[in-house]
Amino acid sequence: MKKLKSCLQTAYDDIRRPTNTLWFSIARFGPALALQGFRYGHWWVLSAILAIALCDNPNVPTALAASGCILYLLWKNKPLFLTFTVIFILMVLDFHWQTVSTTLNSRQTDWIGRVSSIPEINGDRFVAYLRLGKNESVYAVYRIKSREEKQTLSRLTPGMICALRGTLTKPSTAGNFDAFDFRTYLRHKGIHWQLTVDQWATCHEGRISLMERIQQLRQRGIQTVDAKLAPPMSGLINALVFGSQSEMDGGLEEAYRNLGLIHLLAVSGLHVVVVIGLSHRLLIRVGLLKEHVQWLLFLIIIPLYAVLTGLSPSVVRASLMAEWLLFFRIARRAVPTVSALSFACLMQLAYDPGSLFDIGFELSYLITFAIIVSAPTVQKRVQNPLSKTFIITGIAQIAAFPIICYYFYSFSLLSFVLNLFYVPLISFVILPLAIVTVVLLILFPPCGLFVFGFLDMIMTPAHSLLLNCEHLLLFNLNIGRPGPWGLVGISLCAFGLLILWEKWSHPFSIFLPVAFYLVIGFCHVAAQWINPYGSVTFLDVGQGDSILIRFPHRQGAMLIDTGGSLPIKKADWQKRTDPFDVGSDVVSQQIKALGISKIDWLVLTHSDWDHIGGLNGVIDHIRVANIVIGKAFQATNTEKKWFERAKNMGIHIVSVPAGAQWGTKNLYVKVLWPKTAISDSNNGSLVLLAKMGGVHFLFTGDLEKEGEAGLLQQIPNLHVDVLKVGHHGSRTSSSEAFIQAIHPKLAIISVGKNNRFGHPHKEVLAVFKKYHIPILRTDRDGAVRIVFTSNRILQIKHAK
Numbered sequence: 187m188k189k190l191k192s193c194l195q196t197a198y199d200d201i202r203r204p205t206n207t208l209w210f211s212i213a214r215f216g217p218a219l220a221l222q223g224f225r226y227g228h229w230w231v232l233s234a235i236l237a238i239a240l241c242d243n244p245n246v247p248t249a250l251a252a253s254g255c256i257l258y259l260l261w262k263n264k265p266l267f268l269t270f271t272v273i274f275i276l277m278v279l280d281f282h283w284q285t286v287s288t289t290l291n292s293r294q295t296d297w298i299g300r301v302s303s304i305p306e307i308n309g310d311r312f313v314a315y316l317r318l319g320k321n322e323s324v325y326a327v328y329r330i331k332s333r334e335e336k337q338t339l340s341r342l343t344p345g346m347i348c349a350l351r352g353t354l355t356k357p358s359t360a361g362n363f364d365a366f367d368f369r370t371y372l373r374h375k376g377i378h379w380q381l382t383v384d385q386w387a388t389c390h391e392g393r394i395s396l397m398e399r400i401q402q403l404r405q406r407g408i409q410t411v412d413a414k415l416a417p418p419m420s421g422l423i424n425a426l427v428f429g430s431q432s433e434m435d436g437g438l439e440e441a442y443r444n445l446g447l448i449h450l451l452a453v454s455g456l457h458v459v460v461v462i463g464l465s466h467r468l469l470i471r472v473g474l475l476k477e478h479v480q481w482l483l484f485l486i487i488i489p490l491y492a493v494l495t496g497l498s499p500s501v502v503r504a505s506l507m508a509e510w511l512l513f514f515r516i517a518r519r520a521v522p523t524v525s526a527l528s529f530a531c532l533m534q535l536a537y538d539p540g541s542l543f544d545i546g547f548e549l550s551y552l553i554t555f556a557i558i559v560s561a562p563t564v565q566k567r568v569q570n571p572l573s574k575t576f577i578i579t580g581i582a583q584i585a586a587f588p589i590i591c592y593y594f595y596s597f598s599l600l601s602f603v604l605n606l607f608y609v610p611l612i613s614f615v616i617l618p619l620a621i622v623t624v625v626l627l628i629l630f631p632p633c634g635l636f637v638f639g640f641l642d643m644i645m646t647p648a649h650s651l652l653l654n655c656e657h658l659l660l661f662n663l664n665i666g667r668p669g670p671w672g673l674v675g676i677s678l679c680a681f682g683l684l685i686l687w688e689k690w691s692h693p694f695s696i697f698l699p700v701a702f703y704l705v706i707g708f709c710h711v712a713a714q715w716i717n718p719y720g721s722v723t724f725l726d727v728g729q730g731d732s733i734l735i736r737f738p739h740r741q742g743a744m745l746i747d748t749g750g751s752l753p754i755k756k757a758d759w760q761k762r763t764d765p766f767d768v769g770s771d772v773v774s775q776q777i778k779a780l781g782i783s784k785i786d787w788l789v790l791t792h793s794d795w796d797h798i799g800g801l802n803g804v805i806d807h808i809r810v811a812n813i814v815i816g817k818a819f820q821a822t823n824t825e826k827k828w829f830e831r832a833k834n835m836g837i838h839i840v841s842v843p844a845g846a847q848w849g850t851k852n853l854y855v856k857v858l859w860p861k862t863a864i865s866d867s868n869n870g871s872l873v874l875l876a877k878m879g880g881v882h883f884l885f886t887g888d889l890e891k892e893g894e895a896g897l898l899q900q901i902p903n904l905h906v907d908v909l910k911v912g913h914h915g916s917r918t919s920s921s922e923a924f925i926q927a928i929h930p931k932l933a934i935i936s937v938g939k940n941n942r943f944g945h946p947h948k949e950v951l952a953v954f955k956k957y958h959i960p961i962l963r964t965d966r967d968g969a970v971r972i973v974f975t976s977n978r979i980l981q982i983k984h985a986k
Contacts, residue, residue, distance in 0.1 A: 190853070193569075292354040297325070297381070300392065302348045305339065306432045310762045311713050312339055316348075316381065325357065325372055327755035328383035333759045335386075342389060343405055345398035347385040361726035361968040362772065363985050364617055364779040366666045374540030391392050400493040404428055407494070407624060409973045414627055414635070414902060418649070421763075422451075423620045426612070429495035431452040436764025439650060441656040444807075446583070446601030450612045452496040452546060455504035455554060460617055461647075462508060477516070484512045499534070499547035503554065506530035523558050527551065533690070545593050556585035556684065563688050569624045576726060576837050579605045580699035587706075588668075596664040599707075602699060608648070610889075616645065639800055659809045663707050666781025676706070707865055710781065711783040714740040719980070720853075720878060723971045724983065725749065725776055725908065726964040727768050729938030729945070730796035733885060733910065734776060735876070737853060738976060742786040744855065746874065746885055748773055750799015757928040769803020775810050784809040787848075789854075791872040791887030794945040801828055805835060812838045816859045818870035842872075852976055859897050867891035868913060879974025881907035884928065893926040904928050908972065911935045913947020915963075922953050932960055932982070939965040 255594040257508070299316035302323060306313050312328040330336045342348070357380045360367040372378070381480060394402075408428050409422050413773050418435035425431045431439060431451055442448045445617030466488050469479045492505040509525040533553055534541055541547045560581050568574050590597055598604075619641050626634030655661075683702050690698075720738040735744040749768040777785065789811050790798050813832055815821075819841070822831065829839050847856040856976055859873035871887025882905055888899070898904065909930035910920035915938040933954055937945045944961065962970045968985030 206560075216544040227421045236739065257785040265602055288322060290318060290322055290324070290354060290379055292893045295353060295384075296351055296698065298347065298349050299324075299381075301342055301344050301348065304344060304401055304408070304430075305705055306344050307336065307340055308432065308764075310336070310756070310760040311384075311762065314342070315377075319416055320383075323375075323377050324354070324381040325377055326352070326378045326381040326383055327672075328352075328386070328666075330760075333757070336759055339386070340409075342650050343391075343398075345392060346400040348389040350383050351385045351387070352381045352383040352438065354381055356380070359966075359968075359986060361964065361985055363723070363969055363971060365772075365775070365985070370543075371775065374543045376540065387780045397493060399489065400587045403460075404494045404496065407628075408433070410627055411624060414631065415623075415638055419638065419645060419762075419954055422616075423638075423641075425451040425624060426453070426617050426620045427495075427617070427624050427974075429498050429501060429748045437653065439459070439764070440654045440770075441649075444596075444656050444662070445604055445651070445652060446590070447555075448600040448602060449549065449586075450499050450608060453498055454500040454550060455507070456613050457495070457617060458488070458504040458508055460613070461564075461621070462488070463683070464621070466616065480512060480516050484509060484516065486915075486970055488512070499544050499808070500550035501542050503527075503530050503550045507554075520953070523879065527554055527558060545589065553585050556581050561686065571842070576606060577608065579609060581684065581687075584699055584702055585678045587680055587702075588673060591668055591676060592673060595667055595775070595781070596662055597703075599663060599703065600658070601701070604652075611644075611648065612769040617639065657806075658981060659807075662783070663710065664709055664778045664781050664783045665670050665706070665865065667779045678705070682848065710830075711740075714781070718975050720880065720975070721780070721910075721971055721973045722967055723771060723780075724777065724934050724936055724962075724964060726969045727772055727800070727916065727936070729941045729943070730768065730799070731791070731887070731914075732773050732775075732800070732937045733779070734782075735878070736780055736782060736830075737878075738974075741853065743777075743782045743784065744787045745773070745777070745785050745804070746790065747790045747797040747887070748793055748800035748804050750795045750797065750801075752795045752799070767800060769800025770807055771803070773800050774807035776803050777804075784811065787809045787814050788812065789814045789872065790819065791816070791885070792818075792867050792870055793822065793825060794867060794888060796888065802831075805832055805837065810835075810837050812840050814840050814842055814870035814872075815858070816860060816870065817841055817843050818862075818864045819872070820867060820870070849874070851875075852880075858901065859893065861900065864893075866890075866892075868918075869896075871912075873897060875904075875906075878970070880977045881931075881979060883908045883910070883976075884930070886912035887908045888919070890916075890918045891921045891924070894919070894921055897927070898924060898927050898974065902927075906930045907932070908934045910960075911946070911950070913945075914938075914941075914943070915950045917947035917949050920950045920953060922956075925953050930956060931958060933964070934962060934970050935963045936966065937963060941965075 209340075231258055256639070275941055279367070297318055300316045301314055301615075302317045303315040307330070310330040314326050315323050317323050317324045327624070328338065328339075334630075335796075357369040357372050359369045359378075372380075408430050411424050411427075412433060415423065417433070418438050421431075421434035421438070424433050427453070435452070439448075439451070442451055462483060464478055465483060469482065470476070474482070474918050475762040487726075488505050488508050492501050493499045507523075507526045507530045510529055511521065513966045514521040534547070546723050557578060561580075562578055564581075568577060579602065583605065587597070619637060623634050623637045623641060628634075650886065679702070680786060683698055687698050717740070718738050720741075721734075721736050725734060728751070730748040730749035730751070732749040733746040735746070737743065750770065751768065785804075785808055788801075788804065790813065796880040801813075806932060810832070813829070833839060842857050844857050844859055844861040847854055849855055855874055855876045857872065860870055864870035868888040868890050869892050869895065871889045873887065873893075874883075874885040875891055876883045876885070884904075884906040886894075886909070894912070904927065906928040907930060909932070911933050915935045935946050951961070962982075964970065970982070972979060973981040
């Protein structure tokens with residue numbers, strides 16, 4: 187009890203010192219307390235997760251109730267109760283400290299920062315984490331101005347101290363529903379600011395810590411692979427050996443992700459096992475005693491490898507487990523593997539509570555737990571190694587399925603088959619050869635290049651197969667992001683299936699994963715048929731237009747424009763390996779998030795790049811039946827090539843005149859404009875009138891005042907409830923006469939934040955204000971979604 191009081195006093199003293207982070211307190215007395223509760227590791231992990239979840243959302247009554255139940259259960263064991271209470275309080279305080287506290291002044295512009303991560307340079311973009319002020323980290327971004335400056339910045343290493351000038355801003359939030367929220371991502375890392383660097387002054391090496399020296403070794407290894415080996419294999423080797431995916435070819439990485447193979451690129455438990463196995467065999471062959479080899483692995487090799495691979499959640503999990511199991515092996519004591527997993531989880535959360543919200547952390551622990559728990563049954567029931575691989579792959583796929591759906595919205599029906607082939611290929615052939623290649627490149631470069639040639643010969647056809655499979659969109663099922671109840675239902679189905687497999691020893695049980703996917707697919711299709719809700723979503727695509735319409739009861743889906751940006755010619759040194767594309771990175775992801783597998787009508791209002799520039803990105807990721815254009819659409823040579831490519835993919839190009847209509851009496855889309863060919867691209871925009879939810883929507887493209895006047899002359903009594911404001915709120919559109927005539931109840935402006943055109947113009951805003959018409963803007967409010975049924979509007983919401 188005296189030791190416990192001493193630990194608590196030390197923790198209290200640490201809390202009172204603002205320069206200390208609270209996890210140091212846990213590091214001081216955590217191991218001692220851990221020994222007291224050694225046999226209760228599973229309770230600890232559950233308690234730690236609840237503590238963080240409770241802190242992240244303190245208004246969740248279920249978390250409070252669950253925490254109370256655990257406290258009640260632990261009360262009978264006083265030492266364990268005190269242990270849990272201390273850890274619970276410290277983790278909540280630590281999480282609060284990391285995510286709320288900041289000491290930086292946003293008005294300051296001159297800074298001295300210490301580089302705390304390996305800088306990433308992609309084309310003309312530089313990003314790195316810097317420590318400023320009282321040891322607080324920021325996310326630094328810089329646009330490189332010249333080739334010479336790029337070479338200078340490439341020499342920056344962790345531990346260097348730089349004087350620079352820049353502006354602190356809040357990280358961006360998600361502009362679309364279910365999109366990646368960068369601000370939340372950084373908050374879980376304890377980072378509150380993004381530093382936009384304007385100018386670098388001087389940089390010099392400070393006093394380098396051991397961790398920074400290891401990071402420098404990692405950086406040199408990555409740069410050596412990039413310099414001496416050709417892409418895309420150089421990117422794959424860096425991902426497998428050093429855990430760095432920043433150099434991966436964008437198209438290839440996307441193929442791994444879409445086909446459910448992205449876990450192979452993350453350094454994980456299998457990599458740690460391979461490194462331990464190779465090191466153990468090599469050291470034994472050198473002549474070291476077995477006991478000495480174990481101590482070398484425990485004290486040097488495993489920690490060093492974890493840092494060299496970037497300390498990703500999966501490799502930290504695997505390294506902590508290996509250290510725990512190896513320690514008890516050295517002590518000649520048996521310890522259950524699941525206890526090693528539990529304590530690895532606890533230690534990782536104690537050091538970095540925000541890692542709980544990392545997808546790598548969630549997948550790593552969930553899949554490992556499922557495999558560990560099912561291992562005795564697999565070992566007892568199956569003797570054939572091939573059958574074991576088949577079953578373990580199925581267990582891992584089912585366990586990961588709820589998380590995959592939540593984060594990636596879709597899965598490929600080819601994933602299971604491809605995993606059976608690529609898991610052993612990457613794990614037992616490519617990974618060992620990649621490690622050998624890197625070692626030889628450093629020691630004997632010609633031998634390293636020889637092994638690399640062999641690697642390239644194996645992986646070139648394998649990667650070609652992946653890229654071909656990715657384009658088989660028929661095998662992709664877009665589930666969409668499930669809601670809370672949907673996620674619970676999918677998780678219960680996965681859990682029930684694993685229980686059923688464990689109890690059912692029939693040979694046909696090996697095909698249960700296939701049955702699982704078929705049932706999920708059937709339920710998804712059935713739910714779409716039953717779903718009475720439709721929606722109109724005005725996507726946030728920056729300075730551009732893209733409107734996604736989903737009709738109720740699986741009556742189809744429509745996309746009006748795809749967004750896009752005008753391509754800017756860049757020098758070779760400025761080009762990025764995976765340039766941003768609004769069609770693939772924003773629009774197609776939003777389509778998947780809604781569970782839409784097919785776009786029936788992709789309408790292109792006119793040929794401006796901010797309306798059609800994302801076309802290729804959309805048709806590459808989503809099945810499209812028809813591309814609809816107006817009679818006045820003026821296709822350039824580039825767009826003609828796009829349409830030819832679309833035709834080769836089986837997409838119909840449909841040119842519609844004014845008056846064309848499709849749908850039913852209560853749910854239809856009608857083309858209003860233009861009646862004749864118009865030379866001006868904006869005034870030749872395809873104008874659509876849609877009746878949905880009992881109200882009328884008018885989609886105007888970039889229609890300007892002349893086109894508005896012509897439309898009113900053609901249809902003088904045009905009735906509109908919701909107006910998509912023409913040309914992003916430009917002063918050349920939305921004339922007072924037009925707004926007065928149609929007098930919408932709601933206006934929506936699709937516009938980019940701080941755009942160089944000054945949209946929306948103050949004169950246009952004044953017109954809407956004069957007629958008391960409310961406005962929603964994508965630059966300020968994010969994406970706007972209007973949910974409707976067959977006869978009424980249910981909800982209007984926006985993403986920000």
